[in-house]
Amino acid sequence: MRYLAKKLITLIMTLFLVSAAAFLAFQVIPGDVVTSILGTEATPEMEEKLREELGLNKPPVVRYFDWVGDVLRGDLGVSYRYSKNMNEMLPVAELIGGKLPVTLWLAALSLVLIVAVSVPLGVFWAKSGSRVMDAVLGVATQTAMAVPSFFLGILVTYLLGIVLGLFAPGGYVSYKEDFGGFLRYLFFPALSVAIPKIAMTARFLRNSMLTEMNADYVRTAYSKGCTKRRVMYGHVLRNALMPVVTFLGMIMAEIVAGSIVVEQVFGLPGIGRLLISSINNRDFPVVEILILYITFVVIFVYFFVDILYRMIDPRISEK
Amino acid sequence: MLLASRRKVNKYFIAGLIMTGLAVFCGILGFFWTPYGTSAMSDDRFCAPSPGHLFGTDNFGRDIFSRVMQGMGTTILVSVLVVIFSAAAGIILGALTGYFGGVLDEIVMRVTDAVNGFPSILLALVAVSVLGQGRINLILSLGVVFSPSYIRIVRSEYLRLRDADYIKRARLMGVGKMRILFVHILPNILPVFGVSVMIGLNNAILAESGMSYLGIGVQPPDASLGNMLSDAQGFLQMAPWYALAPGLSIVWLVLGFSLLSEGIRRFGE
Numbered sequence: 001m002r003y004l005a006k007k008l009i010t011l012i013m014t015l016f017l018v019s020a021a022a023f024l025a026f027q028v029i030p031g032d033v034v035t036s037i038l039g040t041e042a043t044p045e046m047e048e049k050l051r052e053e054l055g056l057n058k059p060p061v062v063r064y065f066d067w068v069g070d071v072l073r074g075d076l077g078v079s080y081r082y083s084k085n086m087n088e089m090l091p092v093a094e095l096i097g098g099k100l101p102v103t104l105w106l107a108a109l110s111l112v113l114i115v116a117v118s119v120p121l122g123v124f125w126a127k128s129g130s131r132v133m134d135a136v137l138g139v140a141t142q143t144a145m146a147v148p149s150f151f152l153g154i155l156v157t158y159l160l161g162i163v164l165g166l167f168a169p170g171g172y173v174s175y176k177e178d179f180g181g182f183l184r185y186l187f188f189p190a191l192s193v194a195i196p197k198i199a200m201t202a203r204f205l206r207n208s209m210l211t212e213m214n215a216d217y218v219r220t221a222y223s224k225g226c227t228k229r230r231v232m233y234g235h236v237l238r239n240a241l242m243p244v245v246t247f248l249g250m251i252m253a254e255i256v257a258g259s260i261v262v263e264q265v266f267g268l269p270g271i272g273r274l275l276i277s278s279i280n281n282r283d284f285p286v287v288e289i290l291i292l293y294i295t296f297v298v299i300f301v302y303f304f305v306d307i308l309y310r311m312i313d314p315r316i317s318e319k
Numbered sequence: 320m321l322l323a324s325r326r327k328v329n330k331y332f333i334a335g336l337i338m339t340g341l342a343v344f345c346g347i348l349g350f351f352w353t354p355y356g357t358s359a360m361s362d363d364r365f366c367a368p369s370p371g372h373l374f375g376t377d378n379f380g381r382d383i384f385s386r387v388m389q390g391m392g393t394t395i396l397v398s399v400l401v402v403i404f405s406a407a408a409g410i411i412l413g414a415l416t417g418y419f420g421g422v423l424d425e426i427v428m429r430v431t432d433a434v435n436g437f438p439s440i441l442l443a444l445v446a447v448s449v450l451g452q453g454r455i456n457l458i459l460s461l462g463v464v465f466s467p468s469y470i471r472i473v474r475s476e477y478l479r480l481r482d483a484d485y486i487k488r489a490r491l492m493g494v495g496k497m498r499i500l501f502v503h504i505l506p507n508i509l510p511v512f513g514v515s516v517m518i519g520l521n522n523a524i525l526a527e528s529g530m531s532y533l534g535i536g537v538q539p540p541d542a543s544l545g546n547m548l549s550d551a552q553g554f555l556q557m558a559p560w561y562a563l564a565p566g567l568s569i570v571w572l573v574l575g576f577s578l579l580s581e582g583i584r585r586f587g588e
Contacts, residue, residue, distance in 0.1 A: 146574035151566040
């Protein structure tokens with residue numbers, strides 16, 4: 001329990017640090033937002049009015065706490081760039097809301113693919129013991145790890161989309177219209193995110209299993225008369241999977257990052273593309289919220305994995 | 320090669336050396352000479368690879384091989400500078416925090432805790448959006464983002480060696496603090512540090528090409544492997560070689576460096 005409390009405090013501190021850094025960093029950037037919204041022909045009175053409206057006339061520290069307060073109350077601010085109509089600014093929450101599910105589904109689907117392929121592959125690899133298989137899988141995984149996800153996305157588009165015609169590149173279907181079609185299209189981007197991680201995880205699991213196979217309890221299990229099958233799945237795999245859970249938690253951040261880049265390749269309207277265009281458009285309220293949101297997801301995943309790990313391995317919590 | 324002759328040469332090292340050697344050679348050569356001008360346009364658009372144009376030509380009739388050479392050079396240069404920047408920061412901050420501990424250690428560790436495990440490309444995106452785009456800012460941003468992992472590695476090594484007998488003796492003999500830090504301890508952490516530098520180089524290559532692909536890294540007309548890929552994507556059906564050339568070059572580079580680092584790691588065992 002004490003451990004949990006300590007973790008929770010670190011979590012809150014990290015969030016505070018990141019939010020302060022994200023907010024204040026964008027205050028020192030040269031360039032006036034007001035001029036960029038109204039254009040150079042605005043009168044000083046108009047500029048003053050907008051400044052007041054956006055709260056830009058207060059000192060940065062006050063604005064930071066105002067901002068945090070607003071965010072905690074669920075008011076995420078307004079976009080500098082997009083507007084609903086001439087007189088109304090578009091709230092960031094509305095802008096992000098529709099795009100969030102795309103990225104989350106992409107990351108989730110990638111994770112499912114990683115687990116579904118790498119675990120059987122790692123087990124098979126550890127069990128095979130043949131030198132040829134070892135060499136083939138070794139080279140294949142090493143190569144797969146060297147391919148950046150955006151290039152993999154292009155390869156998938158070309159080979160599976162254009163040459164084999166398995167899907168129509170750019171033919172994204174919104175999840176609101178046809179959820180099945182949405183997932184079918186998402187499968188290919190998810191594959192691009194997943195392949196390098198599958199290689200990494202399979203290698204990791206294999207090494208972990210090979211280490212466990214030399215442990216004393218394996219010999220004991222054999223001498224008790226357990227079959228090879230039982231030793232492998234009942235004893236070795238169970239123990240070997242534990243570090244893999246931590247490993248998966250650690251690469252979760254990279255899966256999210258990979259999803260953001262891959263969205264660009266497949267033209268998915270997720271938060272990754274919004275982030276890139278907001279950075280290019282200097283739409284800082286959107287950038288700040290997106291950073292905060294991604295940070296929150298990532299550290300929450302770490303927190304969750306940490307707790308999960310303690311639940312499946314009682315040895316740790318006894319320390 | 321001195322290292323190689325003393326211990327058993329392994330195939331990882333050789334393969335990695337050949338691959339990176341070739342890439343670095345092409346990249347450096349690309350700064351001074353390329354078969355065609357890197358922005359010279361011609362009417363031969365979308366030529367398939369041929370002896371005249373090894374990797375074919377792009378939508379402006381530019382020679383892709385020449386541009387890959389230049390892009391390779393840019394990518395290697397940026398990545399090496401990023402690694403030098405972050406490794407230097409890592410050695411200085413890691414040495415000070417690991418050896419002395421104290422308040423500075425606490426602060427630096429909390430900050431690296433927060434930064435670590437955060438997607439590096441995302442942090443770099445934020446840094447670039449604060450600093451502005453361009454090659455120098457890209458190097459600075461990635462340098463800052465990659466520093467924490469080096470700080471941690473160096474710090475833990477200094478923590479381990481701080482109370483080693485030979486360091487205690489050096490202290491008793493009245494050797495200055497700076498001399499202990501950088502003359503007595505530093506050489507002993509280089510084997511461990513070397514491997515992490517190679518891995519860092521790989522991550523830097525991936526991050527640089529990723530950012531340039533997203534249009535936030537190296538800006539056109541400078542060729543970079545990443546921005547070539549994003550240009551090529553629109554012509555995938557018409558000219559697949561346009562995308563394959565820079566893409567496979569990135570894979571070649573990353574694979575070469577990871578084989579090399581694996582080879583170096585095995586020397587140590």
